[in-house]
Amino acid sequence: MPAYEPTGPYILQSGPKKGLSIEQLMFSNYEWLVFMKNFLNEKSPDAKNQLHKHIEWVLGQGSRRSPTMICPQCGKRPVSYFSYLGSEQFGYSMGATYTCCNDEDCIHRLSTRGIEKKPAFLSIDHSSIIHFKSKRDQKKVVDILKKCYELPKRLTKETLFAFFNK
Numbered sequence: 001m002p003a004y005e006p007t008g009p010y011i012l013q014s015g016p017k018k019g020l021s022i023e024q025l026m027f028s029n030y031e032w033l034v035f036m037k038n039f040l041n042e043k044s045p046d047a048k049n050q051l052h053k054h055i056e057w058v059l060g061q062g063s064r065r066s067p068t069m070i071c072p073q074c075g076k077r078p079v080s081y082f083s084y085l086g087s088e089q090f091g092y093s094m095g096a097t098y099t100c101c102n103d104e105d106c107i108h109r110l111s112t113r114g115i116e117k118k119p120a121f122l123s124i125d126h127s128s129i130i131h132f133k134s135k136r137d138q139k140k141v142v143d144i145l146k147k148c149y150e151l152p153k154r155l156t157k158e159t160l161f162a163f164f165n166k
Contacts, residue, residue, distance in 0.1 A: 009161040010054035022051075022058050023160035027142050030129045033059060061164040062126045067148035069096065073109045077101035082128075082144050083110055083119035092137050096147035099124065124148045 009021035017025065017032075025033050033055055040052040048056075067079045080102040086092035098119070100106040111118055122128040122141075129141045145151075152159060 004053045004057050006054055006057060006161075006165070009157040010051065010058075011157065021157040021160065022054050023164055024155060024157060026058055026062050026126055026160070026164075027145070027155055030126050034130070058164055059126075065149060065164075065166075067124045068150045069099065069148040071099065071101035071103070071106055072097060073100045073106035074103060077103065077106075079124055079148050081107065081110075081121045082124055082141075082148075083121050085117055085119045088133060091134060092132065092140065094137075094140050094144065096144050099144070099148060 009023050011021050012018055017029070020028070022033065037052075037055050037059060040048070040055065044052070069079050071077050071079050078101060079099040081100055082094055082096070083098045083100075084092045084094035086094075098110060098113070100110045107121070111121075113119075122131055124145065126145065129138050129145075132138050132141060146153070146155070149163070151163060
């Protein structure tokens with residue numbers, strides 16, 4: 001079976017997400033994409049339709065993407081992690097400034113920037129979005145991803161298709 005190679009973004013034609021592309025949903029509703037992939041895998045694991053193939057393709061491409069932003073701690077390597085402090089109840093403090101590469105010195109330098117508490121770290125990856133329940137915190141993670149992947153503030157269907165198609 002040949003590999004799936006899309007020619008453009010997959011735009012949903014019905015439902016509450018009508019008009020959005022699968023690529024846009026990677027940044028605005030990642031959890032729904034994972035749910036849909038699992039649902040479609042259960043429903044028809046062998047007979048995959050275009051939607052099923054495109055969701056799998058975008059999720060796969062997203063997991064293979066590497067950040068291009070350089071570590072603010074050392075200025076040498078691409079970032080790998082972002083740190084966050086806070087709680088589910090009151091929200092989390094996080095941003096692209098609080099990122100680092102996978103070098104132990106950079107991780108240590110970033111972890112000691114907190115006043116009294118040690119921050120937690122997550123990989124710069126789309127799956128980090130669903131670590132947070134609050135939409136506000138999820139949006140902060142999306143903003144970090146956009147900065148780390150050096151994407152524009154406004155994410156169009158075409159811009160995102162080109163990003164995932166690299």
